[in-house]
Amino acid sequence: MSSETENTETNDGSDGGHCSTPDSDGEVAEEIAIVSFERKMETAEEIKAELEDRYESIEILEYHGDVFEAHWGEYDCFIGLMASGIAMRKTAHLLDDKWDDPAICVVDEELTWAIPITGGHHGANQVAQDLATMGAVPAMTTASEAAGKQGVESKAKAMDAHVVNGDSTVKTNLAVLDDTLGPVERLEGPKAVLVGDDVTVLKRNKDDGVVIGTGSVSGADTAAFLEAWDEALERTDYGVEDVEFVATATRKEDEEGLLAAAQELDLGVVAFDKETLLDHEGPTPSKSKELIGWPGVSEASAIAGGREQELVLEKISYEDEVTVAIGK
Numbered sequence: 001m002s003s004e005t006e007n008t009e010t011n012d013g014s015d016g017g018h019c020s021t022p023d024s025d026g027e028v029a030e031e032i033a034i035v036s037f038e039r040k041m042e043t044a045e046e047i048k049a050e051l052e053d054r055y056e057s058i059e060i061l062e063y064h065g066d067v068f069e070a071h072w073g074e075y076d077c078f079i080g081l082m083a084s085g086i087a088m089r090k091t092a093h094l095l096d097d098k099w100d101d102p103a104i105c106v107v108d109e110e111l112t113w114a115i116p117i118t119g120g121h122h123g124a125n126q127v128a129q130d131l132a133t134m135g136a137v138p139a140m141t142t143a144s145e146a147a148g149k150q151g152v153e154s155k156a157k158a159m160d161a162h163v164v165n166g167d168s169t170v171k172t173n174l175a176v177l178d179d180t181l182g183p184v185e186r187l188e189g190p191k192a193v194l195v196g197d198d199v200t201v202l203k204r205n206k207d208d209g210v211v212i213g214t215g216s217v218s219g220a221d222t223a224a225f226l227e228a229w230d231e232a233l234e235r236t237d238y239g240v241e242d243v244e245f246v247a248t249a250t251r252k253e254d255e256e257g258l259l260a261a262a263q264e265l266d267l268g269v270v271a272f273d274k275e276t277l278l279d280h281e282g283p284t285p286s287k288s289k290e291l292i293g294w295p296g297v298s299e300a301s302a303i304a305g306g307r308e309q310e311l312v313l314e315k316i317s318y319e320d321e322v323t324v325a326i327g328k
Contacts, residue, residue, distance in 0.1 A: 029076030029103055029123025030056035036081040037063045040109050044081055047107070051130050054266065069094060077103040077123035079131075084115055091118070098122065099166045111136045121153035121169075144176050151176055152200045155184060158268025159305075160209070160244040164201040171198035184270075186304070209244040210236070210312055212267075213302025213325040216255060220321040225261035228318030236312050236326055245270050247305035247327070249277060249297045272304050280304040282325065284315045302327030 032055050036044035044060045052058045059075075061067055068078065068091045080087040084106045095101050095118065103119025105127040114131035116124030120142040128138035144151035151173045156163050163169060175181035175198075184202065187193065195201065212229055229246075233239060245268040248258060253271035262269045272280075274294055282299020289295050298315045306327030313326035 031076045032058040033071060033075040034060045034079045034081060035063050035067055036060060040081050043109050050134050054130055075102055077127055079127060080104060080106040082106060084117055088117060107131055107136055113137055113139050115139045121151055144173055149176050156202045158245055158270050161202040161204045164203050168197055168200040172200040209242050210238050211302050211305035211327045212243055212246045213298040213327055214246060214248050215252060215297030216322045221257045222260040224319060224321045225257050228322035228324045231318060232313055232316055232324035232326055240265055243267055247301035270305060272301050276304050298323040298325040
């Protein structure tokens with residue numbers, strides 16, 4: 001693939017080793033601490049109020065010289081309501097390994113910039129994106145995000161999975177930048193697998209759950225997707241809380257309504273290529289295969305994304321705009 005001379009996917013200076021403590025598996029951070037000077041506490045409270053329903057816990061810590069060291073390892077991500085230089089100087093000696101270290105994102109009092117400075121793929125980028133809902137501009141410097149691409153850690157989050165072998169992400173993320181990685185491939189066990197250090201292994205976080213497979217006409221709005229998904233889930237024994245992610249086709253991955261609907265429900269989106277969908281074609285005939293060579297997106301993506309690769313609900317159509325199938 002590529003050499004290891006450039007660690008493109010970190011902005012924290014670490015070498016990408018694997019560890020098992022805070023946020024070590026490529027998932028989004030869940031336990032957040034906002035570190036704030038006393039005079040900025042009002043802004044800290046505003047941030048907590050805006051973000052607290054998106055994370056498992058958010059606490060506010062008043063800044064003092066040793067606050068980061070005193071709480072290092074207790075949180076997945078620190079939001080530093082301060083100048084980036086302060087956070088850097090106070091945490092530099094604590095940094096050890098990107099898979100172990102907590103993420104750090106700094107934001108100014110006026111909420112102008114949200115800057116991940118360590119652990120971009122392990123919580124800081126997500127926090128920066130969440131702060132964008134308050135008007136802050138997320139200044140992400142991890143190479144894949146800067147290039148508008150989805151690194152393997154981000155793929156893991158979207159699929160509700162985690163990275164098993166962290167060292168591999170240097171090479172696989174270089175392949176993301178080079179557009180040579182290709183789609184995530186599924187391997188069903190029981191099997192023994194021998195892989196090299198340029199293969200990133202993702203493991204699902206849950207033992208159950210369902211996948212929403214969805215297609216649409218071009219330009220379908222957010223409300224149409226939300227209503228279609230809700231209607232589909234109502235026909236099953238599952239709810240939104242059981243959904244692992246939304247699956248679609250690569251030709252639909254830029255649909256603004258789809259992406260906005262998934263974001264509103266805090267779900268990741270996984271896009272499968274034509275070959276993968278053809279290998280998992282659903283039972284309902286689709287005109288798109290005759291016209292453009294693609295199988296029906298909703299059923300094929302629901303089957304491809306489900307761990308058991310079977311349908312819970314065959315394709316339904318909502319207002320002739322959005323199609324939905326549920327897989328598991």
